[in-house]
Amino acid sequence: MISREEVVRTAGSIAAMQQDDGGVPWPEGHVDAWNHIECLMAMSVAGLAEPVRRGYEWLARNQRADGSWPMKLVDGVPVEPGGETNHAAYIAAGVWHHHLVTGDRARTEESWPMVKAALDYVVGLQTERGEIVWERDAQGRASAYALLTGCSSIHQGLRCGVLLADHLGDPQPHWELAADRLAHVLSAHPEAFADKSRYSMDWYYPVLGGAVRGRQAFELLEREWSTFVVPGLGIRCVSDQPWVTGAETCELVLALDALGDRDRALKLFSDMQHLRHEDGSYWTGWQFANRKHFPHERSGYTAAAVILAADALLQLSPGSGLFRDIAGTSVFDPEVCGCAAGTGSRLPEGL
Incomplete structure (x- = not known):
């Protein structure tokens, strides 16, 4: 386990990467909204x-x-102009987290129009069955498929958006319905998503994002535990490579913590500390066959995932329960999505 002082040092390593315009980039220099928001959440904890304000x-x-x-975006200029739905949805998680940590209602109210626009963009790309396609391209065309990891993160964003809306007295029931439908598809319709099963994220993200909890969640994690978990090192990014990554390991820590599986969460968090650099930053991954850091970089999103996991385990901030508390409670009627009839997905009119 790391100390509060070490968490602050790690947050400082993220702040050191922040660009003059406020963006927090990947090591290669581009900024995307999802990873940027995760870094802001981590710096909020510290x-x-x-x-965070600049971000x-x-x-x-x-x-x-x-x-x-x-x-x-690179230097504020879009270089890949398509709009990913999971990027847009994560703003709700970030703003709700910031509100929990700071209690700054004025800042939350200031950010509310940004959240509303983003989540309405997201639910506008939900299919009849309930999955949400992964992007709308620069020409305005909706993608033909959905991603399981992305939709799991979107589920969390929608649940956080509902909490924000209720807290601010501006209920958005269509977001709650969209989250319920999405949770059903994530738990019952694996065929709705493009096959990315070699990636560990597709394994644990339905739990992390709150769509799958309880016995089903434990069964899901047990199914591929031996495939992805490398004892003493962390978890693999992909099933067929001897490569463990810090961000994925810490996200699994968060998923385990959300289930109350504290012992395994603590063990995995301890296991991945070999990636910590003396300046508080974290190497992205470790290729354990060649015994080399791979890629040879220290990434802000890895440091951010470490901080969020440490917060969940140590309860360093009022936002430490974010991942535990976002599971939905309502039950979606399978008849609505066509389960009984075996109908497939169809894009909404106009997409």
Whole structure:
């Protein structure tokens, strides 16, 4: 386990990466909204208010009229202009987390229009069955398929958005319905998603995002535990490579913590600390066959995942329960999605 002081040091390593315009980039230089928001959440835990403020200003400046963000920006210029739905949805998780940590209602109210636009963009790309396609391209065309990891993260964003809406007295029942439908598809319709099963994220993200909990969640994690978990090192990013990654390991820690499986969460968190650098940053991964860091970089999103996992385990901030508390409670009627009739997915009119 790491200390509060070490968490602050790790947050400082993220702040050191922040660009002049407020964006928090990947090691290769581009910024995307999802990883940027995760880094802001981590810095919020550590109390780094000024970098967080600048980061949310970056999001406000770069949000488009339809509520989305460009998939990748370099120096503030879109280089991949499509709008990913999971990027847009994560703003709700970030703003709700910031509210929990700081209690700053004025800042939350200021961010509310940004959240509303983003989540309305997201639910506008939900199919008849309930999955949400992964992007709308630069020409305005909706993608033909959905991603399980992305939809699991979207589920969390929608649940956080509902909590925000209720807290601010501006209920958005269509978001709650969208989350219920999405949770059903995530738990009951694996055929709805493109096959990315070699990636560990597709294994644990339905639990992390709150769509699958209870006995079904434990059974899901047990199914591929030996495939992805490397004792003493962390978890693999992909099933067929001797490569463990810190961000994925810490996300699994968060999923386990959300289930109350604290012993395994603590063990995995301890196991991945071999990736910690002396300056508080974290190597992205470790290729354990060649015994080399791979890729040879220390990434902000890895440091952010470490901080969020440490917060969940140590309860360092009022936002430490974010991942535990976002599971839905309502039950979606399978008849509505066509389970009984075996109907497939169909894009909404106009997409």
